[in-house]
Each structure stands twice: as C-alpha cells, then as structure tokens.
Amino acid sequence: MTMVAGLDRRAPAVPGAVDAARYRVFTERHWDQIPQLRALPEEQREAMRAVAKVLPFRVNQFVLDELIDWDNVPDDPLFRLVFPQPEMLLPHQMEAMLKLLRAGADNAALVAQARMLREELNPHPAGQQALNVPRVGEQMLEGMQHKYNETVLFFPSQGQTCHAYCSFCFRWAQFVGDKELRFAANEAGHLHEYLAGNPRVSDLLLTGGDPMVMKTRNLAQYLEPLLAPGFEHVQNIRIGTKALTFWPQRFVSDADADDLLRLLERMVDAGKHVAVMAHYNHWRELEPAVSREAIRRIRDTGAVIRAQGPLLSHINDDAGVWARMWRTQVHLGIVPYYLFVERDTGARHYFEVPLARTWEIYRDAMQQVSGLARTARGPSMSAGPGKVEVQGVTEVAGEKVFVLRFIQARNADWVQRPFFAHYDEKAAWLDQLRPAFGEEKFFFQDEYQAMCRAAGVERA
Ligand SMILES: *Cc1c(COP(=O)(O)O)cnc(C)c1O
Ligand code: SF4
Numbered sequence: 001m002t003m004v005a006g007l008d009r010r011a012p013a014v015p016g017a018v019d020a021a022r023y024r025v026f027t028e029r030h031w032d033q034i035p036q037l038r039a040l041p042e043e044q045r046e047a048m049r050a051v052a053k054v055l056p057f058r059v060n061q062f063v064l065d066e067l068i069d070w071d072n073v074p075d076d077p078l079f080r081l082v083f084p085q086p087e088m089l090l091p092h093q094m095e096a097m098l099k100l101l102r103a104g105a106d107n108a109a110l111v112a113q114a115r116m117l118r119e120e121l122n123p124h125p126a127g128q129q130a131l132n133v134p135r136v137g138e139q140m141l142e143g144m145q146h147k148y149n150e151t152v153l154f155f156p157s158q159g160q161t162c163h164a165y166c167s168f169c170f171r172w173a174q175f176v177g178d179k180e181l182r183f184a185a186n187e188a189g190h191l192h193e194y195l196a197g198n199p200r201v202s203d204l205l206l207t208g209g210d211p212m213v214m215k216t217r218n219l220a221q222y223l224e225p226l227l228a229p230g231f232e233h234v235q236n237i238r239i240g241t242k243a244l245t246f247w248p249q250r251f252v253s254d255a256d257a258d259d260l261l262r263l264l265e266r267m268v269d270a271g272k273h274v275a276v277m278a279h280y281n282h283w284r285e286l287e288p289a290v291s292r293e294a295i296r297r298i299r300d301t302g303a304v305i306r307a308q309g310p311l312l313s314h315i316n317d318d319a320g321v322w323a324r325m326w327r328t329q330v331h332l333g334i335v336p337y338y339l340f341v342e343r344d345t346g347a348r349h350y351f352e353v354p355l356a357r358t359w360e361i362y363r364d365a366m367q368q369v370s371g372l373a374r375t376a377r378g379p380s381m382s383a384g385p386g387k388v389e390v391q392g393v394t395e396v397a398g399e400k401v402f403v404l405r406f407i408q409a410r411n412a413d414w415v416q417r418p419f420f421a422h423y424d425e426k427a428a429w430l431d432q433l434r435p436a437f438g439e440e441k442f443f444f445q446d447e448y449q450a451m452c453r454a455a456g457v458e459r460a
Contacts, residue, residue, distance in 0.1 A: 023163075023247065023254075024061040028052040034059070036070050044074070044086065050097035051084030054114045055121075055346065058165040059083070063246055066288050077282050077315045082164050085314070088347035093117050122345045131384070131455045134194055141190050148386075148408045151203040154191050158218050159208035163247035166281075168312055168342060168351045171209065188222045196230050203236040205277070212243035216256040220263050227270045237272050242279040244305075248294035261301050268302035278334065281309045281316050283325040286332060299333050308338035311358050311379065312351040319364035326365065326373035339378030341390075344429045352428045355379065355402065359390045377407060383430040385448045386410055393423060401436040406444075410451060414444050 026034050031049055040048075051057075059082050069076045074085070086094065096117065100110055132145035134152070145153040195201055204226070211219060226234050243250045251257055267274045276298055285291065298305055307329050311317060316325075326336045339362055342351045353361075358379045366374055381388045386409030390402055400423035406414045420436035427433050435442050 022061065023249070026059050026061075026064075028057050034064065036064055036068070036073075039070070040073065046098070046101070047086035047094065048084050050094060050101055051086065051088050053097060053101075053110055054093070054117050055084055055088060055167065056165045056169070057082075057084055057167075058162070060164050060247065062249070063164045066290075067245070067285065069284075077321075078284055080314050081166055081168075081281060084167055085350065088167065088350045089117070090120075090349065093120070121347070131452065131457050136190070136194060136197070141194055144191065144194065146194075146198075146201075147410060149200055149412055151205055152191075152195065152198075152201050153205050153207055154222070155207055155209070156188075156211055156214065156218070156222055158214045159206070159211035161213055162208065162210040163213060163243055163250070166242070166279075168310065168315075168346060188225065191222065192225050192231075195226070195234055199233045202233060203238060204234050205238040205240060207240040210241050210243055210246075211239050212241040212247075212250050216259040216263055219260070223263065223267060226272070227267065235271075235273055236275065237267055238275045238277050238306075240277040240279065244276070244278045244291060244294055244298075245280065245285040248288065248291040251294035251297050252290055257297075261297055264298065264301040264303045274301070274303040276303055276305045277337070278305050278307050279309050280307045280325060280329070281312065282321060283328045286325070286328045292332065295332050295334065305334040306337040307334050307376075308340065310340040310342045310351075311353055311361060312342055313353045314350065317353050317357070317361060319361045319368065322361065322365035323368035323373075326369050326376055330370070330372045336373050336376035338380055339376050341379045341381045341429070343382065344431070348428075354426050354428050355381075355390050355433075356393060356423070356425050356427075359393060359402075362390075363392070380407055381430050384410075384452075385430075385444055386414060388430055391418070396420065397437070399423075399436055402433065404433075409444070411444070411447060417443070419443055 028049070031037070031052065037045055063078070063082055067078045068082075069078065073079045089097065096113060097110075100113055105113075132147040132153075133140045133142070134144050134146040135141060143155045143157065145155075147153070191204075195204065206219075206222065223237060225231070226237065249257070251260065254260075264274050264276075280286070286295075295305060307325075309316075311322070316322065322339070329336050341355065341358055342348065342353070362379050366376075377389060379390045381390075385406070387407040389405050389407045391405055392403045394401060394403060402421040402423055404419050404421060405416055409415050419442060421427075421433035421442075422436045424433065
C-alpha cells in the first residue's frame with residue numbers, strides 16, 4: 001500500500017523537503033520494493049526478513065533517503081533504529097523462521113510461528129494493562145492509563161501507529177495486530193469525562209503509537225474541548241511523538257501542517273503549557289534541514305519541545321553520542337528531559353545495556369555538557385512500581401551499591417527517597433536487583449505487592 005499524504009501542494013519551504021514531501025510507506029510486504037536493500041548480501045536480507053515477520057517493521061521514504069547512511073550499513077545507527085537486525089531473534093527463533101521461509105511455507109504457517117515466537121518476547125512488560133486502567137464507576141476506561149497522580153496517559157485509537165517503527169519499541173505488541181494487546185480509545189468522550197471528574201490531574205499526555213500520525217482535525221477533537229470551562233486544572237498538554245524524526249513534514253508541508261501549528265498555538269494562547277515530547281536516540285535525527293524547520297515552526301507556536309529516549313546497545317551506547325545530541329537539542333531550543341533504560345520486552349538481548357554501564361554513559365555524557373543540557377534525568381527505568389532512577393554507584397559500609405530513587409511512583413510517598421541495591425555488573429532491570437546490606441526487600445515491595453493483588457495482577 002502506498003499512502004500519499006502530501007502530493008501537489010505548495011512548494012516546501014526548505015530544501016530536503018522537496019523529494020520527501022510524498023509520504024511513501026514500506027512494510028514487510030513491500031520488502032522487495034526497497035531499492036537500498038538490494039545492495040546487501042542475500043544472506044543478511046533473508047535473516048532481516050525473518051525478523052520482520054516476527055517484529056513490527058515499517059519505514060518510509062524520508063527515513064530511507066535522508067536519515068539512513070547506506071554507506072555505513074549495517075553499522076549505521078539509524079539503519080539499526082528501524083531495520084530488523086538478524087541478532088534480534090535468538091538462534092532457535094531465527095532457525096525456526098528460516099526453516100519455514102526456505103520451505104516456502106504459506107502465510108498462515110508463518111503467522112502462527114511468528115505469534116508463538118512473540119509470546120517468548122514478553123509483549124506486555126510491567127502489568128501495564130490491568131494495573132493502570134482508570135474507571136468511571138464500574139466501567140474500565142479503555143485507552144487510558146492513570147498511574148501517577150498528576151498525569152493521565154491517553155492512547156487515541158487513530159494514533160496507534162507511527163510514521164516508521166523503531167526496532168526496539170516496547171509498544172511493539174500494539175503494532176502486530178494482537179487486538180487483545182492493544183490499549184486504544186475510540187472516542188474522546190470518556191477522556192473528557194474522566195478529566196473533568198479528576199481535578200487533581202494537571203497533565204494530559206497523548207501517546208500511541210504516535211498521536212502525530214493523526215489528522216489535525218482528529219487531534220483537535222481530543223484537545224480543543226480542554227479549552228472549555230471545567231478543564232482549567234488540566235494545565236499541561238503533552239504529546240509524545242517521533243514525527244520530528246520520522247516525518248518532520250508533518251509540521252512543515254503536510255496538507256494540514258499549518259492547521260496543526262495553529263491548534264498548538266490556540267492551546268498556548270488559551271494558557272495551556274503545550275509540550276511536544278519528542279523521542280530522540282541520536283544526534284543524526286536532528287540534522288536534516290526539514291527536521292530543523294519543523295522544530296523551528298513548533299517553537300514558534302509557543303509550545304515547548306522536550307526530548308527523551310532510551311539508551312540502546314548498537315545504537316547509542318556511547319557518551320559522545322548523548323553529549324552531542326543534548327548539546328544539539330539545547331542549541332535548537334529543545335529541553336533534554338529523560339534518558340530511559342530500555343525496557344524488558346522484545347529483542348532485549350540485542351539492545352540491552354547493563355544498568356552500571358548505562359549509568360557510566362549518562363555520567364560521562366553529563367560531564368561534557370553545560371548546565372542547560374543537564375536537565376536530562378536518568379537513567380530511568382519505567383518499572384511497575386514507578387520510574388526508578390539510577391543515581392550512581394558507590395560504596396557504603398564496605399558494600400558496593402547502586403544508589404536509586406523514584407522519580408515517579410505509584411505511591412507519591414515513595415518519590416525522592418534514596419534506596420540501595422547490591423551492585424551487580426550485569427543487572428539490566430529493576431527485577432534483577434536485590435536490596436543492599438542483606439535486607440530482604442526494598443522498602444516499597446510489600447505495599448506494591450498488595451497493590452498488584454488488589455488489582456488482580458500476578459506480577460507487575
Ligand atoms: C513517565 C510517565 C508519566 C509522566 O511522568 P513525568 O515524570 O511527569 O514525566 C506518566 N504516566 C506514566 C505511566 C509514565 O510512564
Ligand atoms: S515512535 Fe515510539 S511508539 Fe513508534 S515505534 Fe518508535 S518507540 Fe515505538
């Protein structure tokens with residue numbers, strides 16, 4: 001399928017937008033139509049394709065032509081950001097898929113095998129679904145999560161895809177057609193009802209997928225009503241997106257780009273804080289002229305752009321890359337916000353970086369930037385109990401420990417209390433850490449278990 005969202009419109013304002021103004025999408029089904037792949041060795045193409053049968057794959061012409069450096073493939077970080085890599089499947093998984101592919105298995109067999117393999121990849125980490133879904137009366141509100149007091153997450157149903165897919169995405173289960181693994185909301189009514197009834201909520205965070213795949217008029221349907229009386233408490237509107245990387249034309253030359261900017265401007269003028277929460281993994285995403293034009297246009301509306309993204313092996317596990325990315329962001333008027341630890345889902349064995357190493361990279365990058373870029377908090381794990389930050393590694397009473405704290409927590413009372421885990425060079429996630437000083441449990445553990453039991457969730 002070819003989606004054409006931007007043909008025959010006024011001349012794009014910046015060089016680089018000219019050829020790319022046409023939004024052409026490639027998924028696994030269009031594999032053979034991607035010209036750049038033809039230069040790769042057959043063996044690699046076959047293995048990549050096997051992965052693409054299991055994990056979501058989607059790329060567009062702009063990413064192919066302007067972001068990926070094909071002279072540097074397969075090492076290019078932006079190639080690895082979107083293209084499935086052979087090592088993303090474990091050897092037994094790769095073997096199973098190749099066997100079917102080589103035998104010319106029919107689609108049903110491939111789909112069945114892929115589904116089985118996905119189950120091995122922890123498609124829904126941290127019990128998100130049952131534990132965080134808010135209610136009005138008895139009714140569970142689909143497409144919403146309310147985990148931290150101040151902030152409601154909303155997943156609009158039209159925003160459950162992205163302009164391209166990140167190969168490491170923890171939302172990947174939402175993209176592979178598993179209906180029961182989706183959380184998406186069909187309509188705005190529930191959102192507004194819930195917000196109106198919860199005056200303690202100050203922030204709405206639209207997320208996806210990528211809400212910026214929606215037409216402006218759909219986005220407006222969620223946002224515009226918040227300007228009416230009764231929603232004064234919803235002061236901060238955040239929109240999570242990677243469109244600034246994958247399709248900056250959304251803000252520059254798409255048919256409704258100007259409408260989008262006017263919508264943001266109206267929200268700002270009405271007194272809302274509008275934050276575009278931009279997902280970035282590498283400074284190279286900030287280089288194309290059209291990307292910079294998009295940033296400039298968004299900032300012109302009075303909206304703030306904040307940047308966040310995970311640290312990933314093979315893509316950005318390098319202090320110099322982070323330092324340069326943060327410096328470039330500050331230069332372009334973007335506020336660095338979070339550095340995340342990659343979640344415990346999908347091809348984690350490929351992307352995973354131990355906490356100790358992740359913290360070292362964070363520290364070394366921080367040491368190279370000015371205070372304006374030190375607003376990036378982290379490394380932060382979005383785990384079941386909350387966002388846990390690795391503050392550092394030190395020695396206390398003769399024991400090497402991680403110093404940790406909650407940046408956000410299911411119980412606000414846990415926030416900002418330092419706690420300690422026994423140092424473990426290999427640990428890569430909260431559930432692999434054990435308390436320091438011979439203690440049996442972390443301070444929050446009993447209470448958290450009780451919350452899970454109350455919500456009927458085994459492990460979260
Ligand atoms: C990160 C996150 C938020 C926002 O937290 P902030 O610290 O305010 O940025 C809200 N809800 C969920 C579920 C989150 O993971
Ligand atoms: S843009 Fe975000 S939601 Fe979309 S694939 Fe990338 S990480 Fe996942």
